[in-house]
Amino acid sequence: MSPEMQKKIDGLTYEEALRLNRFEPIGSPYFQGEAGEAFALRFDFLNRITPHEVRVAASKRIGW
Numbered sequence: 001m002s003p004e005m006q007k008k009i010d011g012l013t014y015e016e017a018l019r020l021n022r023f024e025p026i027g028s029p030y031f032q033g034e035a036g037e038a039f040a041l042r043f044d045f046l047n048r049i050t051p052h053e054v055r056v057a058a059s060k061r062i063g064w
Helices: 003-010 014-023 033-049 052-062
Strands: none
Touching (some): 014 033
16 A cells, blocks of 8 residues: 555545445445555544544435
C-alpha cells in the first residue's frame, strides 16, 4: 500500500468511511490487500469511538 493511501485511510472521518463502505464499487482499492485491512481497522475503530446518535445521523445523511 502506498503512503498516500495509508494517509487517506488514516484521515477518514466516520461519515467518509461509511460512504466508502456503502458506495465504493466492488474491487475498489480501499477494499483490496493491505489497504483493505487498514480500511477495515479504521472503520472498526471509528465505529467504536463514534457515539450511536452520530452514527445514525451520518447514516441518514448518506442514505442508500
